[in-house]
Amino acid sequence: MARMTMIEAIRDAHAVAMEADPDVVVMGEDVGFFGGVFRCTAGLQSRFGVQRCFDTPISELGIVGTAVGMAAYGLKPVVEIQFADYMYPAYDQIVSEAARLRYRSAGEFTCPMVVRMPTGGGIFGAQTHSQSPEALFTHVAGLKTVVPSNPRDAKGLLLAAIADPDPVIFLEPKRLYNGPFDGHFDRPTESWSKHELGEVDPGYYEIPLGKAVTLREGAAATLLTYGAMVHVALAAVEESGVDVEVIDLRTLLPLDLDAIIASVTKTGRCIILHEATLTSGFGAEIAALVQQDCFYNLEAPVLRVAGWDTPYPHAQEWDYFPSPDRVKRAIAKVMEG
Amino acid sequence: MARMTMIEAIRDAHAVAMEADPDVVVMGEDVGFFGGVFRCTAGLQSRFGVQRCFDTPISELGIVGTAVGMAAYGLKPVVEIQFADYMYPAYDQIVSEAARLRYRSAGEFTCPMVVRMPTGGGIFGAQTHSQSPEALFTHVAGLKTVVPSNPRDAKGLLLAAIADPDPVIFLEPKRLYNGPFDGHFDRPTESWSKHELGEVDPGYYEIPLGKAVTLREGAAATLLTYGAMVHVALAAVEESGVDVEVIDLRTLLPLDLDAIIASVTKTGRCIILHEATLTSGFGAEIAALVQQDCFYNLEAPVLRVAGWDTPYPHAQEWDYFPSPDRVKRAIAKVMEG
Amino acid sequence: MHEEIPPRLHVPEPAIRAGDTPDFSHVTIPRAGEVRRPDPDAKPEDMRDLAFSIIRVLNRNGEAVGPWAGSLSDEALKDGLRHMMTLRAYDARMLTAQRQGKTSFYMQHLGEEAISCAFQKALRKGDMNFPTYRQAGLLIAAGYPLVKMMCQVYSNEADPVRGRQLPVFYSSKEHGFFSISGNLATQYVQAVGWAMAAAIKGENKLSAAWIGDGSTAESDFHGALVFASTYKPPVILNIVNNQWAISTFQGIARGGAGTFAARGHGFGLPALRVDGNDYLAVHAAAAWAVERARLDLGPTLIEYVTYRAGGHSTSDDPAAYRPKEEGKSWPLGDPILRLKAHLIQKGLWSEERHSQAEAEVMDFVIAAQKEAEAIGTLHSGNRPSPREIFEDVYAEMPPHLVRQRHEVGY
């Protein structure tokens, strides 16, 4: 076991994958010589050569579009979009091409690739460095969407994503890169080196896509979340004193509906927490599923705590980023219901 | 009153708006000399001149991107994306620019424009002529999303959209252009000339955005839908013999939540019907809202009838397009619950 | 500074619209054989002139002249004629089938047969085309079975893509034909990526990207040229300029550029402009670009000048926006008649032999059609199962799709 930040774990996953499979290639803006603006690919070019890890022109369309061609050829491209906020120029290639190639060619051409992108707020990045666009991917048949919440999962999920035969969108909560930020911006953030999940196996291991994990068992209510909000949820639950079960979904699509149903059937109450804007966010889909499959067990309406339906502001960062207090209010409310 | 198809009503809305306001300009692929592949802009170029209605290069990015600049200048561009399936190249300009310009400039620059696009299936158009991407717009703060279901609404809603000070996505169910198709593909489709809602006021009138309309009053359950599915819903309800209330949402964002709550509170049962793929479709948002706001009135889980979570096929058109039978099964199920 | 002139929006208009008499006097056509042929390793900046002329081999008398002549054997020429005749007969039958309601939609190649048929002959197994919907000649010239093509058009049970795709959206990895997307231009940049992969693996394969004149306005065209210009992979960037994009004439996409080939100059790419109705010229230009790719000299941009003689698709009637007779007065003529004349001039062919060949080809196509229709058409016979809706969305069907499939009970 080694101590790693989430950045180191992601870097390590790349290295292990490239070591194991010569067809894994890495490209993106500033990922080559420099190793990425978040350093997630540092060292790969010098270790594996400029043909397997290189800088691209600033064209997200070009990055994903050429990756589709490479994947069709037989390579396994792992590409980085510098910030999720900049994935839109590549959205057509992701939605119309990568996601549908297997279907429209009846399996003759496939698109095994991973599109990595840092997501989420909490870094005073304002509207173009803070977005959480996961729902724009979960609505698209043919894609898988993964959001890790810690270094250990990040490495295992990324290796599983690279091994997956279909396109996987891999969303990295940038606020977690260096530590498990719990939303208390006025307190120092603990570092991963002190956190159990910062302990990462240096070898090859996969964490299966489509499996959630229960991070805190509880009987009173179920809190479903993913990414940076996992740590906000855990903090809020501790502070609330209510015995809430906290589930880290890890993969949004395919969704671990069995784990969700089992927990909500047990607790009868459910809160969904995410950073993305509320309306048509992924929480809507979860709420729709939960009320349908757990209707007769629910003792209160399923509540959603999410980002406001506005662009992400700068000065008002902490009024936007879903806070432990907002989560605690929701816990109190769902318990009343 | 005049009899119009939905195509004629949309054409008429353009003409009335261009007549009333010299700043209204129309552009898109094949919309100028030819008048659009669905003829929705036919006659505008010869009537208003090539400077106010013109053909564009095949670049949805360019169409919307230049429209943002025109709107910032003070014009009111009404642009056509030839099929909603082709809006993805323009998605960045819609989401990152049109939707956020007012916000990020604190109202100094605004983006009053309408982006029209034919949506939905039922024409054997397969995966690139059949999509219903409304949920990709309802998740984006700063946009309004409208889906008319008949000629009268189409004209009034389009005029309201053109008059609106913010960007409006106007989705036109192409299967309804010539008649109120009810999903019975094996029967002849009635034409708008025989339909009451094919009676259109030739003058200027607006139908306010954000207001739903109840097309059939009922006490047993509430069926919430929009676009082409409105007519499938009405047919299914008649055939089911159940007294279901059918509401045409007309505008998805802003959503007429009051009308929804009033109806579901009354009926205690709710079905949502749309063509778009189920997962993270707009039905998820509606279900999440309904179970939250009508929890104590619901006698059964909110059900969703939607397109399958796959690309839209060709040969299997009628196994994909939500049929009256699927709606009837849902009605039966929601009544059991 | 002079007196100011208020700006106007300059909206390009075609010389002639529906109703008027066709006029191509503005199109300057160089004499066959006139355009020089640089060595394949010549520098792009030393051949800019080639983007502003038209490489032509067949002259008015059906003779093959000039430096680009001689890339094909007599047998290859006869094969080429048969491929083009087969494509034209195939189009005719499928158009009729669509009118008869045997399928939903069709797109023909009338007048553009030489481009895809000749280009394919410059490739070899392992190379990959990323085509649009108007290059079925690539399949025919590669020997792909007509019956399979028809089964795709009919979306019947034997359709290789299981009824999922619009007619003519073929796919055959084995024949170097990438699955067609309904979204214009997206495959252009993918072709560059495919060639980048070949370069990364150091394997001697090349890709050919295809796009129409109108679609060069799309973003993917730029992405493709940027990545091709930067990494110099073995890709041939083809632009089929058939003068029209549905109802929109090529001037709207071309704008102030003299030609589409000239787009390559902004990227330092060698750019050729070729008579797309001249089977020999198309093949010679393709072979030249292929040689560059096989010598690791990087990408080549080729504009094929041709004319879309038919409607855009079965949903389109050109009479609404261009003169009916425009096609007939197209100065580059008909690709089949021109190759036929060449073969006759060479003593390899005759009028009799030709009418006989026409009959043979039509019999061949009709036989294939019978076979395909015996399996089924869009609305009758053996059709793909509704289960196919749920297959191949992912390699393994995830729980939510299993659930949805069960809901419909198949």
Place this chain on the structure above:
Amino acid sequence: MHEEIPPRLHVPEPAIRAGDTPDFSHVTIPRAGEVRRPDPDAKPEDMRDLAFSIIRVLNRNGEAVGPWAGSLSDEALKDGLRHMMTLRAYDARMLTAQRQGKTSFYMQHLGEEAISCAFQKALRKGDMNFPTYRQAGLLIAAGYPLVKMMCQVYSNEADPVRGRQLPVFYSSKEHGFFSISGNLATQYVQAVGWAMAAAIKGENKLSAAWIGDGSTAESDFHGALVFASTYKPPVILNIVNNQWAISTFQGIARGGAGTFAARGHGFGLPALRVDGNDYLAVHAAAAWAVERARLDLGPTLIEYVTYRAGGHSTSDDPAAYRPKEEGKSWPLGDPILRLKAHLIQKGLWSEERHSQAEAEVMDFVIAAQKEAEAIGTLHSGNRPSPREIFEDVYAEMPPHLVRQRHEVGY
């Protein structure tokens, strides 16, 4: 056909990386005054050479020479020097403020001051810039108050965009400065649309699009050139080639093209290449393009050759990817020192006057900073209300936003 050579991925690399000694010997710099000045109504195809050279006015001795000289009065030159000095002082203060935690982020202009400061002087009220984050000189030269700029950087209560935007994402319609987007290149095509609107209305206004060398790879760049080439509206398409895109050298975006200006040739656009560190050359080129626009002669593409002497942003340390001393050895020198030398050479300025001016400018900037900080900074003082989160999403707040705002109780 020669022996085949298996393809390789050609990944462009800068001549020199961090650690090595800087070397710009590959950059060919023509002598000042050498490049011809065509009439503004000259045809694009008759001036292709201008995309492959560099228009320069100031020579080594600080003299203004050649056909592009003489576009500015003595007073205008002194204003220009003051604007550049103000921008540099402003950058210095804001960088320090960011390090002191008074704001989250900052982006400086070091070495690029001439471009935005000189360009703005060729425009007039009613014209509109669509800038990137590295053209604050447009605001300073237009007389926009420094205090307002600082309030935006501090996201304080007086921030004109209410704390919503990242520092340096200014917006001022009145000063012809379009709201900055964090998404690269998107504004480039919007500028073309704005100019199309002016053309549709027949109003004598022009727009200026701005983009960096790296961002020319984005799709919006293509969309902009396509629409500009087709409709010929009054737009000036500026490319600031400062050699770097964060850690990526310009060769990755430029690929095989000789220059970025050459991109215009594929679209039949007149393209100039200008010494971006030469205030006089920038102004002369801008004025030439402005004249074309005012005569309805359409768009002009201009590449400014300069060097990003500082880090990309406060989040970036260039030492990781390029030689520390590279900036110093940049052959085009420092724009402020070069204009200063020119003024001294003309007898309009002196070393003493200059140090005095430096002090005055710094006092002026510090005074503005005091005023701004008296209002507030990102984390202290008067900050914008959280209510601002919900305002301006729409002209009228829809019910769901009212509901959300009530939930937080403001």
